[in-house]
Amino acid sequence: MTIKTEKNKIIYEDDCFDLSDTLECGQVFRYEKTASGYDIISGNKFCRAEICGRTTTFITDDTDYFIHYFALSEDYKTLNEKIIESAPELTEAVIAGRGIRLLRQDPLEMIISFIISANNNIPRIKGIISRICRAAGDKHDWGYAFPTRGQLCGLSESDLINLGAGYRAAYIYSAARSVDSDFMSQLTSADTMSAMKLLLSVKGVGKKVADCILLFGLGRGDTFPVDTWMEQALLSEMLNTNAKIRDYYIGKLGNLAGLAQQYIYHYQRNIEGKS
DNA sequence: ATCCAGGCAGATG
C-alpha cells in the first residue's frame, strides 16, 4: 500500500482497493462515471477520482474527509484474511471482491437513501436522490450537496412525489421529521442492537434498511443486510429465513460480517452465473 | 402488456 497526500490530492495504491467495485456494489448512490474515473459526492463534499492502472488519484478540497470516507488507511488485507480464516467457504467471494471498501458515509444521507432503496432499482434510486439534492441541497460549482435535515423538512410530501419518490414520499417526509439532533446523537452513541431499535422506529425503515444504515452510515460491522441477492446466494435448508442467515453470519464473523456481506453481494451480482 | 427492482407497513391467521 502506498499513499501520498498533497494539498488537494491523494495518490493511492493498494492490492485491496478497487474504486469501481467499491462504488458499484450498492452501498452508495451519489457517484458518476467519467472518462477517466468517477466523480463522487458525499454530504457536502466533492471528490474527483482518476484511475490509472492500479493507482487512483483523488482530487478534492478535503483530503482528510475522503481518506476517512474511503478507509484508505485501513489494512483490508488483514481483514480479508480474517474473514477467510473464519469462513473458508467465502474464499472465492472475498478474492473476487477484495478491492471493495466499506465507505464511511453520512448517517442522515444513508437513512434517506436506503428508505428510497426499498423495492426499487439502483438507477432509479440514484435518480430520485439526485433530484432531491437538486431540489433542496446547497448548490456548489461541482453540483448539489445532500440536503441537511432542515432543508429536507422544507420539502412537502407532494414535492417528494414530484421528484419521483412514489409511495416512499410519505416515509421520507416522516423520517425527516423524526431524525432530529437528539435522535441522531442517541443513534451514534448507542450499541448496535439499540441503534437498530431506534432505526426501526423510523417510518420506512425495516430490518434490511436499518442494517444498511448501520453498516454504511454508522460503521457497524456487526450487521448483515439480507436482500433479494443475498437470499439467492444463501437461502438453504438450514438457513431458511433472512433472520437465520443474518444471525448465522454475525455469529460467525462478528464485526467482519458486514464486510463479508458486501463480498457475497458483489459475487452474487457480478460473478455467479457469468463467464 | 407484465414483471421486477438492495422491502416495508399494515392486516390477517
Next chain:
DNA sequence: CATCTGCATGGA
C-alpha cells in the same frame, strides 16, 4: 410469531 398483500415508478 409467521405469512400475505398492496404499493409508485420506470425500464426491460
